Amino acid sequence: xxxFVSTAPTYGVFxxxxxxxxxxxxxxxxxxxxxxxxxxxxxxxRDLAATMQVSRPSLREAxxxxxxxxxxxxxxxxxxxxxxxxxxxxxxxxxxVFALDDSTFTELLEAxxxxxxxxxxxxxxxxxxxxxxxxxxxxxRAAAHVDDPEVFLTADLELHQIISAAARNxxxxxxxxxxxxxxxxxxxxxATLPGVRxxxxxxxxxxxxxxxxxxxxxxxxxxxxxxxxxxxxxxxxGAWDGVADNSSE
Numbered sequence: 001x002x003x004f005v006s007t008a009p010t011y012g013v014f015x016x017x018x019x020x021x022x023x024x025x026x027x028x029x030x031x032x033x034x035x036x037x038x039x040x041x042x043x044x045x046r047d048l049a050a051t052m053q054v055s056r057p058s059l060r061e062a063x064x065x066x067x068x069x070x071x072x073x074x075x076x077x078x079x080x081x082x083x084x085x086x087x088x089x090x091x092x093x094x095x096x097v098f099a100l101d102d103s104t105f106t107e108l109l110e111a112x113x114x115x116x117x118x119x120x121x122x123x124x125x126x127x128x129x130x131x132x133x134x135x136x137x138x139x140x141r142a143a144a145h146v147d148d149p150e151v152f153l154t155a156d157l158e159l160h161q162i163i164s165a166a167a168r169n170x171x172x173x174x175x176x177x178x179x180x181x182x183x184x185x186x187x188x189x190x191a192t193l194p195g196v197r198x199x200x201x202x203x204x205x206x207x208x209x210x211x212x213x214x215x216x217x218x219x220x221x222x223x224x225x226x227x228x229x230x231x232x233x234x235x236x237x238g239a240w241d242g243v244a245d246n247s248s249e
């Protein structure tokens with residue numbers, strides 16, 4: 001981790017009454033242009049404010065806003081650093097989006113329906129024997145705790161993550177990491193749905209069986225049907241307006 005990048009970024013100059021939003025936008029632009037990278041330390045507040053010709057209170061407000069978005073980390077006694085910028089960290093606050101916009105919630109399920117059947121198909125030919133053992137363990141753990149939403153949810157997420165990793169594609173793995181994080185937010189919107197967890201166990205068992213047979217077409221079809229059942233159950237129960245965190249996908 002470096003204190004400064006090798007070539008000092010041009011932080012820009014603002015009039016003294018510049019809005020903190022403009023300061024934050026400039027720092028985000030520097031990160032987007034790779035002039036600031038994960039782990040880089042920003043200049044001390046006094047120096048950065050002087051360089052940008054802004055007041056320290058305005059700069060401080062901008063940095064706090066970026067910290068809330070996990071773009072920077074403010075470490076007491078050490079300084080301000082660019083965060084790891086990992087997708088799962090940056091999208092942490094997107095739960096709020098789901099609280100406001102049901103269309104985002106439905107589009108998440110649609111995105112999963114587009115992506116996960118293909119991942120299941122790839123995993124059918126690429127999963128290792130060890131991963132298949134892990135998947136069976138996930139199914140067994142979920143079945144044993146079908147009445148324990150917390151344990152069941154952990155097993156459910158792990159199963160989908162193992163399938164994503166078994167597809168052996170770094171790009172789709174990163175996309176799925178983001179969708180998984182968003183999936184946690186969607187689960188907070190769903191109410192307790194009778195039979196959904198039990199149905200998920202049956203679906204997951206069938207998916208793992210198809211993977212074990214090395215049958216890409218069956219794995220994709222069963223995964224697609226599984227996600228369609230989840231969506232249908234949510235619609236039938238009116239769970240788009242739900243608030244509980246007890247269902248599973």
